[in-house]
Amino acid sequence: YSALLAGLWAVLPGVGAVTFAATLLNLLLLSAAGGGLGWLLHRQAGLSRAAAAVGAGVAFLSADLWRLALVPLSESLFIGAMVAALLLWPGAVEGRRRDVGLLAAVLTVAVLTRSAAAALVAGVAASLLIRRAWGPALAATTPAVLAFLGWSSWSRSRAPALTPGTEDVLGPYGGWLAGQVLGSPGAFLGGLPLHAVDVARRVL
Numbered sequence: 565y566s567a568l569l570a571g572l573w574a575v576l577p578g579v580g581a582v583t584f585a586a587t588l589l590n591l592l593l594l595s596a597a598g599g600g601l602g603w604l605l606h607r608q609a610g611l612s613r614a615a616a617a618v619g620a621g622v623a624f625l626s627a628d629l630w631r632l633a634l635v636p637l638s639e640s641l642f643i644g645a646m647v648a649a650l651l652l653w654p655g656a657v658e659g660r661r662r663d664v665g666l667l668a669a670v671l672t673v674a675v676l677t678r679s680a681a682a683a684l685v686a687g688v689a690a691s692l693l694i695r696r697a698w699g700p701a702l703a704a705t706t707p708a709v710l711a712f713l714g715w716s717s718w719s720r721s722r723a724p725a726l727t728p729g730t731e732d733v734l735g736p737y738g739g740w741l742a743g744q745v746l747g748s749p750g751a752f753l754g755g756l757p758l759h760a761v762d763v764a765r766r767v768l
Contacts, residue, residue: 565638565677586636593640594633598624600647608654638677645674646684656692656700664700671708675715682712 568589572582602620605611611619624630632639648670655663671688674681685708692701 565641568641569636583636587634590633590636590640593644594624594629597644597647600651604647604650642674642678642681645670645677645681649674649684649688653688653691656704657695657697659697659700664703667704668707671705672711675708675712685709685712
């Protein structure tokens with residue numbers, strides 16, 4: 565997402581134009597993700613077009629989701645990448661080279677956008693391996709794994725330069741999360757149900 569913003573800065577005249585373009589792009593990405601989810605529900609889940617449209621609409625009705633899209637943040641790109649990965653997955657299972665290549669690109673973009681995409685890469689790898697699609701699993705996930713490891717290594721090397729209080733935003737999550745878990749494991753585990761309830765409340 566940083567590269568995307570850098571591209572906008574290179575071609576647009578000022579902060580106002582860049583912010584407007586980034587916001588518009590976020591809204592387009594989120595809308596495309598909603599349309600992609602509807603297509604998935606129709607083609608893969610077997611729902612009628614009307615039911616798929618309603619299902620996708622309900623999933624994307626969260627005010628928090630659209631509020632984030634109005635700010636130049638990476639959430640919309642990340643959500644778009646996740647939906648794109650789901651759209652490409654059936655072709656990867658069948659071993660279509662084009663879909664496998666596109667899936668590799670999408671997963672790489674996802675992990676460079678948000679570290680949480682590591683779970684997406686792991687899920688794609690596991691689902692392909694379960695279906696014994698060994699080659700597609702390796703080809704689709706290896707670039708993303710290498711990109712993730714490279715980014716994690718660089719981020720860890722720069723962590724000492726961060727000012728206190730910014731580690732959870734700018735630094736590697738591993739040390740920060742480990743510090744929270746090991747520092748007060750009871751409080752960390754006890755807070756997980758409350759966080760889960762809060763997420764569910766926001767979605768519903």
